[in-house]
Amino acid sequence: MNPLLDGTRIEALTGVFKLVVPEIALVGVACVLFVLGLFTSSRFLHTSLAVLGLAGAFAVALVAQPWETTLYDGLKANTEAYYPILPSAAATLIRYLTLAAGLVLMLLSTKEATREIAADYLACLLIAVAGTSLVARANDLVTLYLALEMISVPTYVLLYLPHRGKPGQEAAVKYFVLSILSSAVTLFGFSYLFGLTGSTNLSAINAVLTAANKEAISPLAVLAMVLVVAGLGFRITAVPFHYYAPDVYQGGPTAVVAQLSVLPKVAGFLALARLLGIVSGPLNDLPFPTSTQVPLLLWVLAAATMTLGNVMALMQDNLKRILAYSGVAHAGYMLLGLVTASAYATPTEGLLPRYVSGFDGLIFYLVGYALMTLGTFAILAYLNSADQPTESVDDLAGLHQTNPFAAAMLFVALLSLIGIPLTAGFTGKLFLFLGLYDSPTVTGMGNAYKTLTVIAAINAAIGAVYYLRLLGVIYLRSPLRPAVRHRGKGPMLAAVLCTVGTLVVGIYPSIVWDLVKKATPATAHSPALVAK
């Protein structure tokens, strides 16, 4: 039958723009900002336009949500393959979270985005936010790649925009070259996926590979998976691919580094989860061999990432380098979510109902991670000034005397990064560790999941050392420099928002957890996984 006479299919292709109206609006506003910046350098005008863009996107997303949900719920496994963009429940949640993160990042940048560069800066930020949201709903290799590049390309510009001499240039060039390399590796993996299945649609790829995987392990599929994990590992700073992070974080402008530590990581994890078949579709059948191959690869990656990140962070004296390695370590914790999800995918008898399926723990941790990391960077941006740069650990000495309020907020953020109860970091770690510990032991992996939980717990303890060292410097030492009046309402407001968020998510995790649970049904479009 002629596919052009199939109404569902035509509707899927012609109606695709309706599914990304907020993202289109963000990019449109960014274009207007680029042009507007050429004619006027009124910072008020640029900022209010950017905020309006974000608010507009939010409003449109709210309006579109019921319609999108109805559409998604009506889809079946075979009609899903018609859609290049899939408004899954997880994608809807991520869209709201990304827009909120965009607002915080905009506040954070008010100090560094000076009048001359404000328009370009905000425009690049909006495009990166749109890209992150698009990654979550991309259902086609081409769309996914486009969305990933929509985050990378503005970041190159952002890293270079606030001119900061040699370290800034080094950071920009280093990120540019290595990001292109990682994109090439990702594309190489994509080409294998396309070659194996003959389709660029992710739902189709997943379905075909899952069916093939049931019969025999395909070495080419495993190769494709390894390449994709390697390419996206760069974005999530998984260990063999993390080496750019400390240098780029150290040299880059604080607000841009804050963005770099959140948006690419969210996008990388979502893309990885989608490609591994974890986001939608039956969770007990993944497109890649899950008895040992996938969990083992992720297992090694997670263990190496968190251990190396934490150990290296112990040896740093530069604040941003510490945060870079801390980001590496937290990426290791988040990889536990993917390990859990792929562990549960192993077809085994007698699986019990589980509370954490892996992907939900990952999204929850991403929320907590974004809150506490952005909070820390916001304080650093607030304290940093031309005559009193806040670069090394010693620059924080005696902060509780010179600026008690900022010290208190840093206190909350650092406690959350350690994982002390009543903070978002604790609940996030709890869900991730719990899910991993409950993973089935009857598969080829044996007790490896329990071992990994122990490794993760030891890592959390190592991590506490360098965060507590920072707290000791802030609260126990006397100031080395005279107190100054810090300026920067934007970073301060961002820090307050993040601190409140960290505490709220820590004390009432159910607010976010229920949303996440609703967005990540254990099985979509398939009968319940749980047996017996």
Add this chain to the structure above:
Amino acid sequence: MAVASPVLTPAGLEPAFDLSAYYPALIYIGVIVGLAMAMLAATHVGYFLPFLKPQRPTKVKQMPYESGMDPIGSARMQFDIKFYLIAILFLVFDVELLFLYPWAVIAYAPGGDPHWKNIFGTIVFIEILVFLATLAIAYLYAWRKGVFQWR
């Protein structure tokens, strides 16, 4: 291998992946390797066959690239930043043409599926207009930033 059956995609039924369908690539590789080997063989055999390769060396002829720059010296030459701007601008308009030619040739070519034109004709036209508008913004940006002034 993973797939041995055709796959249903948005664009229609894709035939199953078949490596033998890619035989032109193999011929291409054969031609390239054959050409390189023949050239090498001809130059070396030429020493013994003066009618094939007469020996009349001059200084210019013995340079690595007869009509190019002498590649001997420091590799860390400094290029004027202007050239990079020109290169990026070239890219803007080159990509535009690269995309527009195939589009213009294929989009409304006679002989296509009549249903396609009914369903996608307008959308594709609007899409290309959006693409051109984006390029116009890039052009405007470069112009106002003073890229076209040769300094």
